[in-house]
Amino acid sequence: EPEVTQTPSHQVTQMGQEVILRCVPISNHLYFYWYRQILGQKVEFLVSFYNNEISEKSEIFDDQFSVERPDGSNFTLKIRSTKLEDSAMYFCASSEEGGGRSDTQYFGPGTRLTVL
Amino acid sequence: AQSVTQLDSHVSVSEGTPVLLRCNYSSSYSPSLFWYVQHPNKGLQLLLKYTSAATLVKGINGFEAEFKKSETSFHLTKPSAHMSDAAEYFCVVSHYNAGNMLTFGGGTRLMVKP
Numbered sequence: 001e002p003e004v005t006q007t008p009s010h011q012v013t014q015m016g017q018e019v020i021l022r023c024v025p026i027s028n029h030l031y032f033y034w035y036r037q038i039l040g041q042k043v044e045f046l047v048s049f050y051n052n053e054i055s056e057k058s059e060i061f062d063d064q065f066s067v068e069r070p071d072g073s074n075f076t077l078k079i080r081s082t083k084l085e086d087s088a089m090y091f092c093a094s095s096e097e098g099g100g101r102s103d104t105q106y107f108g109p110g111t112r113l114t115v116l
Numbered sequence: 117a118q119s120v121t122q123l124d125s126h127v128s129v130s131e132g133t134p135v136l137l138r139c140n141y142s143s144s145y146s147p148s149l150f151w152y153v154q155h156p157n158k159g160l161q162l163l164l165k166y167t168s169a170a171t172l173v174k175g176i177n178g179f180e181a182e183f184k185k186s187e188t189s190f191h192l193t194k195p196s197a198h199m200s201d202a203a204e205y206f207c208v209v210s211h212y213n214a215g216n217m218l219t220f221g222g223g224t225r226l227m228v229k230p
Contacts, residue, residue, distance in 0.1 A: 003159075004159070031216065033216075033217070033218075035218070035220075042220050042221070042222050042223070043160075043206065043218075043220035043223075044220075045217040045218060045219070048216060048217060055216075056216075056217055058217070091159070091160065093160075095216065103148075103210070103216060104150070104162060104165060105216070105218060106162065107152070107159045107160035107161075108159050109157070109158055109159035110159060
């Protein structure tokens with residue numbers, strides 16, 4: 001069964017460094033998402049992406065964050081200058097329809113980001 | 117605005133007994149609702165979804181959920197718990213008219229005792 005994959009599974013970085021989290025969505029999906037979960041808190045929406053554009057973003061997704069689909073398979077989340085509070089589990093998801101009542105998002109296993 | 121409340125952060129049951137994980141939602145329009153499960157070191161796996169068809173929805177591994185509009189609830193049930201059901205369960209509502217973003221409940225950790 002097709003699945004969303006994410007690399008790395010765990011990333012440790014120093015505060016102020018740039019990180020890139022990578023995701024490979026399901027191959028026929030056209031809509032892509034990033035979510036994060038800070039330890040002990042709810043899973044939060046960051047951004048949705050379709051046709052090489054951001055469709056929707058949350059207040060969390062400020063100028064330090066960016067997303068890109070650099071080729072036909074990868075979807076990346078970049079944090080330009082990491083802060084301690086960026087430490088979290090980051091989940092990538094993809095869906096076929098990008099909306100509509102029957103659409104379903106499929107999630108990857110997550111990347112745990114630790115900022116020291 | 118939409119929100120989801122999972123009424124129990126932890127639920128403990130014995131193997132072979134019924135499971136009930138409670139979820140209430142708030143939505144300004146008729147929602148799509150989901151239950152996802154997360155096993156340790158695994159991604160979020162879809163258990164089942166409600167999208168305005170039948171109000172009783174059957175999912176994988178014997179789970180089902182009933183959409184009750186009058187109670188704004190979408191509780192997850194299973195008649196008989198198995199050890200492999202031990203995991204974190206998330207109730208989720210979809211904003212399908214806002215970039216399809218999902219709003220998650222706080223999660224319920226299900227523990228199954230032998």
